[in-house]
Amino acid sequence: MNEQLPTSDLKEYGIMSEDNTFSKRLSNKDIENFLKGHAMIADNGKDRLIFLLTDNNTRLNVNLYQRDKTIDEIVKQSQKKIVYSQLNELTNSKSIDIEKKAFIYDQKTQQVTEYDLLKDTEKIAQVVAEKKDIQESNRFKNELLKLKGYLQDKIDKFPEIGKEITNNLNIVSKTISTIDDATPNESQSQKQQQSKLRLDVNDDDLYQDANRHREREEQQEQEQHRHRGFRR
Structure with a gap:
């Protein structure tokens, strides 16, 4: 052979x-x-x-x-968070293989696994969901939005391969929708924060304690005024 x-x-x-x-x-x-x-x-x-x-x-x-990063940088950074890296093909400008990668560190095996953002999007989405971290979800969504923009540019330049690119666009759009459904938006986060603030204001014990504290301060001031008046 x-x-x-x-x-x-x-x-x-x-x-x-x-x-x-x-x-x-x-x-x-x-x-x-x-x-x-x-x-x-x-x-x-x-x-x-x-x-x-x-x-x-x-x-x-x-x-x-x-x-855009060296493999050593990726391995080091992936121990703290999911690392996303873009691979630009220098050989064939018409390639439809979207080389957008996600590198995920496994605490159990202490190994870094490389995933393709298109082919392995469900697996990446599962890992992100398990982290229950809004920032991590937003990072994943931002990478998908970049990928979506790239695909849209690609379909305009190479309409002859439009069908395959359209399939990839559908995968990305579906994943973005899934993230939006699972991640609290900014408005929801603000409502949660406002709810916490209202609880503090309407808490009878806290409110009464504050009033009692002010009443004590007023009584102390009045006592001081009386003492000062007596000494004169």
Whole structure:
């Protein structure tokens, strides 16, 4: 099988060694999947290379992406919150693969998992909902709104692939609606705050305590006035 492989290209990217064997950094499972047509991903700093064998494993297809954060930054930040990162493809401007990623840290396994904002939107939404954090929900919604804007621009530029982009737009819009239904809006938050304030004002014990405190102060002032008048 190795005789058919594009060995020169594979060596150029470090996938194969000079002796025509696969890199020792790859597991047997990685190699097996690669030869079966699965993509191989290599991250280095902000760059991501995706390798794919085509034409009966005789040709190596390479796509180059660049993200807005380094992989080290993402791993570090994801321990505190969900990290969103945009991957810009530098190889093919007409690609409809929306490379918007979410990186989620699992406290139990202490591992960071990468999710695609489109393909894994339900999983991300579930994680966000479990956090019960309005700020986290709003961050997720903002990322989806950015993605929606990107898709809308894409459909205008490439109407020939409009059907697939429209399907993606529907997924994003549905998820945004779900977030809106599950997240208290600003008006509801203000009502909750006003309700708390009214409880404080209408609390009889608090109100009476404050009155008693003022009455004591007034009595003390009157006593002081009487004492001062007596000394004169």
